[in-house]
Amino acid sequence: MADTVLITGGAGFVGRHVARAMLEQGHKVRALDSLIEQVHSGGGRPDDLDPEVELIVGDIRDEDKVRQSLKGVDKVLHLAAEVGVGQSMYQIDRYTSVNEYGTAVLFQQLIDNPVKRVVVASSMSIYGEGLYETQDGELMQDVVRGPRNADGTWDPKDAQGRPLIPMITPETKQPALKSVYAINKYVQERLTLTLTAQYGMESCALRLWNIYGPGQALSNPYTGVLAIFASRISHGQQPMVFEDGQQRRDFVHVSDVSKAFLLAMDKPEANGEVFNIGSGVDRTVEDVARLQAASMGRSDIQPLITQQARAGDIRHNIPDLSKARDLLGYEATQDFSAGLEELAEWVARQESHDKVDEARRELEARGLVA
Structure with a gap:
C-alpha cells in the first residue's frame, strides 16, 4: 500500500537516497529541509533530489513549516539533524537546538497531526566505546579511556594493564554519551519511542554506523569520514x-542504509525497537584511507597519522547486526571496493573546498584536540 511519507532533512545525503528508493516503491515523498550552507553549498534544491519529491524549505524548529509539512502524511522519517561529533563539542547551542528542540517541535505537531509510524535516525555514537572483553573472557560494558595510555598506545586496558579485546556491540549495551552529538541523538531516539507509544503511533530507531556513498557533502569537514578523505585526496x-x-569502524553504503529505512517503515516487528545498521565488516581507519586513495588513483598519497585525539572520539565500535537481520530481514549487500570505486567516480565530477585544516584549527583553539 502506497503511503505519503515526510522525510525531515529530506534534501540531505541520506534523505535523497531514501526518497528515491521510496518513490521506486510507489510512495509519495515530501521533504522538509532548511538547506543550510554547511551541507548545501549555494543553498538551492540539490540536483540529485528526485523531481517527484515535494520540497518544503524550512527549519525543523519552525512549527508552522512542520505543521504544513505534516498535512496528509502517513509516515515520518526523521533525519533532520546537525551532524558532527567534533563540531557539536563547541557549537553546543546550535546542535542542541536543532537536534533536541527540533525533535520536540516535530512531536508537538504530531500530537494534533498523528501518523502511522515515525522512524528516527539515531547513531552508533550513543554507545561511546563499543563492547569489550578482557583476556580472561569477562565482558566490559562501561569502558572509558583517557586520550592516550602512558606507554603511548591507544587501546583501552584492564586493571592489570592488558589491552581489551573489541567485541561486536548489541543494542542492549548501555549508552555512554561522550559528545554533545551523542547526547542529542539519544534524546531524539528516546523522544520518538516515548511519545509515539503515548499517542498511539508506531516507531523505531536505527542506530547508524559510518555511512558513505555518492552525494555526501564534500566541503563539510564534519561530515562522514570517507567524504572528508575524498575531499582531501582530490x-x-x-x-x-x-x-x-x-x-x-564499520562503513556502510548509503544504498544499504536506504534499504534499512524502507524495512523499518513497513515491518510490524520493528515497532518500539532500536536496530544497529552497518555492513557487518569492520576495518581500521588507516586501511580505509589507503584503500580510498588507491580507488581515486592516488596510491602515492599516504594518510597523515596525527597521533592526536579529538574530544568525543571513541576507539572501537563494531555493530552486532543480528537483531536487524532477524526482525527486519536486513542484510548489507554493497561490496566495499565497488562502493569506493563508485564514490571515486562521483567525486571526480564534483567541485569541493578542503576545509579540514580550518576545522582542525577550530578544535585545537578550544582544546578539543590533544
Missing part, C-alpha cells in the same frame, strides 16, 4: 587520521 592532500589509525 586536492592532493593527505587524508588526516587521528590517533594511530588502528581504530576500527
